[in-house]
Amino acid sequence: MPELPEAQTIATDLDSKLKGQAIFQAKVFSSSVINKDSDLSLLLHKPILGVERKGKMILFCFASETYLLTSLRMTGQFLFGDFPQGMDPPCHVRLAFALKDAKGTDENSGGGALLYRDIRKFGRLYVRQGEDYVQLLNSFRQGTDALAITLDELMDKLKGSSKSIKSLLMDQYNLAGLGNIYATEILFSSGVNPIKPASSLKKEEFQSIYENMRSILSKAIEERGSTVDNYEAPFGKGNYQNFHRAYGKAKGLCPICHKPFSLVKEAGRSTVFCPNCQK
Ligand SMILES: [Zn+2]
Structure with a gap:
């Protein structure tokens, strides 16, 4: 499981590439990694304002007070790659987000994809907005x-x-x-x-x-x-x-x-x- 230095490295890498991008399509290959109260469609077409670390977790901040909080647990990883065509995912990829420049209108501009890979599927992704996000964060009771x-x-x-x-x-x-x-x-x-x-x-x-x-x-x-x-x-x-x-x-x-x-x-x-x- 990533500890502080690994989570910081992941967040810094993601922030440098994702700031100013937006997700225009999400493809789910394994829904068990997504928290059941989470609606991925809330993330679509909103500019990504930044990615930061919260303890050992990774937080994606989107416009309109929308957040994706992720706990990578044992084997969760974020990678950049191509958006998978069809429903055959690359090895152990559970989720793919197609990216575009948030200012651009051309959805086929080749922004690539953010892939969530997780061999053991213990990682969790949570989508929340506004006060619901604050409640979620508090529920982890982090010091x-x-x-x-x-x-x-x-x-x-x-x-x-x-x-x-x-x-x-x-x-x-x-x-x-x-x-x-x-x-x-x-x-x-x-x-x-x-x-x-x-x-x-x-x-x-x-x-x-x-x-x-x-x-x-x-x-x-x-x-x-x-x-x-x-x-x-x-x-x-x-x-x-x-x-x-x-x-x-x-x-x-x-x-x-x-x-x-x-x-x-x-x-x-x-x-x-x-x-x-x-x-
Ligand atoms: Zn000694």
């Missing part, structure tokens, strides 16, 4: 964005909890954007054991987590995110997987002390950490 939160706010939210620091960092209600990859990397760089209760962390440990969160997320955005599993943004894959120091390295050695990493199952997720460096 402050991981790149917008202050150190004081982070401490206020987490320090009273006896839950593990890693599970709290990944809980979107506390702060939006982190998942297993970046929570693992941030805690490794901070020397904090992921299963430690947040209530037992010292102020210096919160400070270190906060600073590493900002620097790791910024560097990962620069590198277009981490390509693990099948992540790919519209303009290509990410490179930050080459900078991971702990995530996915359960069988390797800690790059700091050169002792073996440990793997624990915590809150349903595998967590790699160095018992020697992360206290």
Whole structure:
């Protein structure tokens, strides 16, 4: 599932190509990826004002207060390509939007298509207008964005909890954007054991987590995110997987002390950490 850097990369790629375009035709190959209260026809012929990130989700803003909010989950991807003719979709494409310049009148001007591909079909697309959009967004109960939160706010939210620091960092209600990859990397760089209760962390440990969160997320955005599993943004894959120091390295050695990493199952997720460096 895309975390903050991957979602940011996808949103930036989409924004650069889609701003000023409009959708003039939608073709659905698999209706299960569309939320049942969503009417795709609301998106047609309205200029796209921009595409941005909301936590780990992607938000398309159309004219007339119309929004397409998407949660890509495990294998959802947006790609640019040709609009499929007939009802035989390209591999795993569930939805296709034919594009045109929003100012142009010629619908055959060759604007290409935005394709939604999703191998496992766990992703969801929601169309809403005006107040209904605000209600939808609120229903996800997302906390402050991981790149917008202050150190004081982070401490206020987490320090009273006896839950593990890693599970709290990944809980979107506390702060939006982190998942297993970046929570693992941030805690490794901070020397904090992921299963430690947040209530037992010292102020210096919160400070270190906060600073590493900002620097790791910024560097990962620069590198277009981490390509693990099948992540790919519209303009290509990410490179930050080459900078991971702990995530996915359960069988390797800690790059700091050169002792073996440990793997624990915590809150349903595998967590790699160095018992020697992360206290
Ligand atoms: Zn170590």
